[in-house]
Amino acid sequence: MTAIRDDIHTVIEGRHDAILADFQALLRIPSISALPAHDPDTLRAADYVLGMLRAAKLEHVRLIETTGKPLLYADWLHAPGKPTVLLYAHYDVQPVDPRSEWDSDPFDPIIQDDYIIARGACDDKNNLTAIIHAAGALLAEGSLPVNVRFLIEGEEESGGEVIEEYVQSHPKELASDIVVIADGGIAGHDQPQLEYGCRGMVYVEILARGPKRDLHSGTYGGNAPNPLFALATIIAGLKKPDGTITIPGLSKTVRPPSEMEWANWRKQIPRFEEDMQADTGTALIGDPAQPPIMRAWAQPTMEVHGFVGGFQDDGSKTVIPAEAKVKVSLRLVPDQDPAKMLKLLQKRVAKLTPPGITSEVVNLGLGMPFFTDPTSPAFTASVRALEAEFDKEVWLSRAGGSVPIATTLQTVLKADTVMVGFGLESDGAHSPNEHTHLPTFFRGVRSFARMLRAFGEIDGGR
Numbered sequence: 001m002t003a004i005r006d007d008i009h010t011v012i013e014g015r016h017d018a019i020l021a022d023f024q025a026l027l028r029i030p031s032i033s034a035l036p037a038h039d040p041d042t043l044r045a046a047d048y049v050l051g052m053l054r055a056a057k058l059e060h061v062r063l064i065e066t067t068g069k070p071l072l073y074a075d076w077l078h079a080p081g082k083p084t085v086l087l088y089a090h091y092d093v094q095p096v097d098p099r100s101e102w103d104s105d106p107f108d109p110i111i112q113d114d115y116i117i118a119r120g121a122c123d124d125k126n127n128l129t130a131i132i133h134a135a136g137a138l139l140a141e142g143s144l145p146v147n148v149r150f151l152i153e154g155e156e157e158s159g160g161e162v163i164e165e166y167v168q169s170h171p172k173e174l175a176s177d178i179v180v181i182a183d184g185g186i187a188g189h190d191q192p193q194l195e196y197g198c199r200g201m202v203y204v205e206i207l208a209r210g211p212k213r214d215l216h217s218g219t220y221g222g223n224a225p226n227p228l229f230a231l232a233t234i235i236a237g238l239k240k241p242d243g244t245i246t247i248p249g250l251s252k253t254v255r256p257p258s259e260m261e262w263a264n265w266r267k268q269i270p271r272f273e274e275d276m277q278a279d280t281g282t283a284l285i286g287d288p289a290q291p292p293i294m295r296a297w298a299q300p301t302m303e304v305h306g307f308v309g310g311f312q313d314d315g316s317k318t319v320i321p322a323e324a325k326v327k328v329s330l331r332l333v334p335d336q337d338p339a340k341m342l343k344l345l346q347k348r349v350a351k352l353t354p355p356g357i358t359s360e361v362v363n364l365g366l367g368m369p370f371f372t373d374p375t376s377p378a379f380t381a382s383v384r385a386l387e388a389e390f391d392k393e394v395w396l397s398r399a400g401g402s403v404p405i406a407t408t409l410q411t412v413l414k415a416d417t418v419m420v421g422f423g424l425e426s427d428g429a430h431s432p433n434e435h436t437h438l439p440t441f442f443r444g445v446r447s448f449a450r451m452l453r454a455f456g457e458i459d460g461g462r
Contacts, residue, residue, distance in 0.1 A: 008389075008453075011137045012446050019445060020438075022052055023129045026091070027109040027118040033069055033092035034158040042069050042154050045091045049128070049152060056136030058150065068162040069154030076139065077147045083378075083458050084147040086176035087135070088409065089128035089183060090156035093120035094430045101432035117435040122423035126436045127182040127444065128152065130422065134448035145456025149176055153405070156183070159365050160404055167408050177416065178378040178455055179409045182448070184421035187271065187395050189440045192386040192447075195419040196379065197297070197398035198406065200332035200369035202342050206231060206349060207325045207360040214310075215320040225356030227324035228309050234359065235304055235326065237352040238345075243286040243295070245302050245330075247341075247348045255335045257298050264396045269293050279426050297398035300341075301331045327364070331402065338366035367404030370419070377458045378416035385450035386420075389443060422447070 012019075031045035032038040046063060049072055053061045058074040069092065077084070096106040096119050104110050109118035120126075131150070138144050151174065153163040167174060187193040208227035215224050239245050257265065272293045277284060286295045295301070309324025311317035332341055346361040353359040373379065374396050383394045403419065410417040422444030428434045 007141075008446050008449050011141060012133075012442065012449065015133060015137055015140075016442070019129065019133045019442070022133070023116070023125065023441070024109050026052075026125045026129060027116070027120055028107055030107045030119070031092045031154065032095050032119075032157075033155050034095055039069075042092055046070050046072060046154055049091050049132075052129070052132045053150060056132050057139045058135065058148075064166065066162040066166065068159075071154070071163060071166055072150065072152040074150040075148060076135070076144055077149075079144060079147045079456070082146045083177040083455055084149065084175065085178045085180060085452065085455055086149045086151060086174060086409065086413065086415065087131045087180050087182060088151050088153075088405065089131055090124050090153045091128060092154045092157050093123070093125070094157050096432070098432065103433055106432075106434075111438065114438050115435045116438055116441075117433055119434055121434050121436040122427035123429035123434070124156070124183045124421070126423060126441050127184075127421045130441065130444040131180070131182045131448050134445050134452065137445075138449055138452060145453050148452070149174060156403075156405070160367070161365075163405050164408055167405070167412050171412050174409075174413060176413050178458075179406075179413060179415045179417040180448075180451065181403055181406045181409075181417065181419040182421060183403050184399060184419040186422050186424060186440065187268065187397070188275075188424065189437055190390070190392065191271070191395060192390040192392060193395045193397055194374070194379065194382055194386065195397055195399045196374040197334060197371040198369065198419065199297075199300075199398075199400060199402050200336060200338050200404065200407075201365065201367040201402040202330040202332065202338050202345060202363075203327070203365040203367075204329070204342070204345065205325050205327050205362045205364055206234065207323065207362060208234070208309075208353070209323050209358045209360075210356060211320065211322050213322050215322075217318040217320050220320055224320050225354065226320050227357060228307070228321060230354050230357040230359070231307065231309070231324050231326050233354055234349055234352045235328070238328075238348065239302050242288070243301075245300060247302075247344050249344050250300055250330075250336075250341060253336050254299065254333055257294075261396075261398075265293055265297070268395055268397065272296075275425060296400040298333055300333055300336065301400075302328065303331075304328055331400065332369050334369045334371040336369060338368060342366065367402045368407040370403060370406040370410070370417075372410065372417045372419075376416045378418055378455065381454035381458055382418045382420060382451050385454040386447055388450055389447045418451075420447075420451070
């Protein structure tokens with residue numbers, strides 16, 4: 001295969017040191033959006049990204065104040081007759097717990113054997129840095145082949161309600177023909193991948209309340225209901241040992257993959273299963289009638305993320321707690337409405353709640369599944385761009401994770417939407433020792449530049 005423009009390599013290589021410096025500087029900022037103590041750090045990260053946008057010679061660069069973390073906007077709209085491309089990424093990161101499992105400071109990036117290790121290295125400061133520098137490199141050569149808008153958020157890892165509200169209320173200001181979600185992954189350092197779907201989410205906290213106060217377990221044990229046992233009973237009742245979810249009605253709305261999708265997925269199964277086995281370090285579980293790739297991309301799942309209740313510190317304190325809670329998520333596939341699935345979950349929890357216990361399912365966040373047409377002009381242009389960079393057939397896949405804003409941007413702006421990124425599942429996003437492969441990161445910068453040029457070959461624009 002022949003590169004779309006052979007000078008892309010030269011242009012990006014000439015900016016290598018500046019790109020790496022920005023990436024490292026951004027990684028040093030602990031922009032943990034879920035922890036209020038880090039609010040000043042998220043503002044510092046936002047300010048640094050604004051500086052990157054200005055240095056790239058983009059226009060109308062501004063910080064948008066919100067009720068939460070600020071949004072960032074920039075544009076360059078001087079390509080008449082060409083499509084307008086909105087580029088999305090986020091500058092916030094996950095908490096680092098457990099800190100003891102990190103081999104180095106999560107916010108002091110180090111480079112080892114071509115990998116850079118830091119929180120946010122894979123999700124999503126690599127892709128954020130890449131899209132800005134891709135546009136900046138092309139602008140430094142004279143102009144962009146398309147019109148661009150940047151919309152960057154700081155709450156993707158902690159809800160995303162702010163950007164949802166902004167997009168819904170500002171469709172004209174954000175009008176675009178193509179949306180690029182720079183928050184995806186890649187199958188391997190040598191294997192390009194584009195994601196045309198990802199799962200939605202219902203994220204809740206289940207509360208269980210029993211006695212009116214903590215009780216002595218010797219005096220009251222055997223008579224007083226225990227909220228921790230109640231939650232264990234509820235959780236055990238929500239899912240069978242083989243992984244089958246027991247929420248009536250949940251599976252009725254599942255859309256099976258098409259023949260075209262399944263034909264593409266079959267090529268990916270050996271590598272997918274090998275990588276997942278290596279990443280988990282344990283046996284894979286689930287319905288044996290469904291291969292792991294199907295369970296990850298085309299089926300809803302339920303997972304438990306943490307129990308809280310009773311005595312947690314070292315030592316002993318034998319109480320029956322008055323209250324306990326557990327955080328749970330459902331990942332949903334296309335055609336599953338999160339609000340409706342939440343109601344099904346609430347109904348099932350109520351039925352599983354033992355006598356003497358009152359339960360409550362508290363909604364902590366809903367996100368719509370995302371699905372786009374992999375034969376659209378924007379998607380096929382993206383395929384050409386990645387094949388030009390990697391000189392290899394692009395795998396088309398769905399993602400197991402969730403990017404709720406993707407569906408909102410797609411539906412509100414009525415734009416062809418492409419999800420792409422350059423981190424691997426094994427890079428440990430959300431986990432200790434998160435990292436990314438630097439040669440693949442720079443391939444990502446080049447790929448985003450190639451995508452912009454490929455979009456410029458699509459006729460028309462708003």
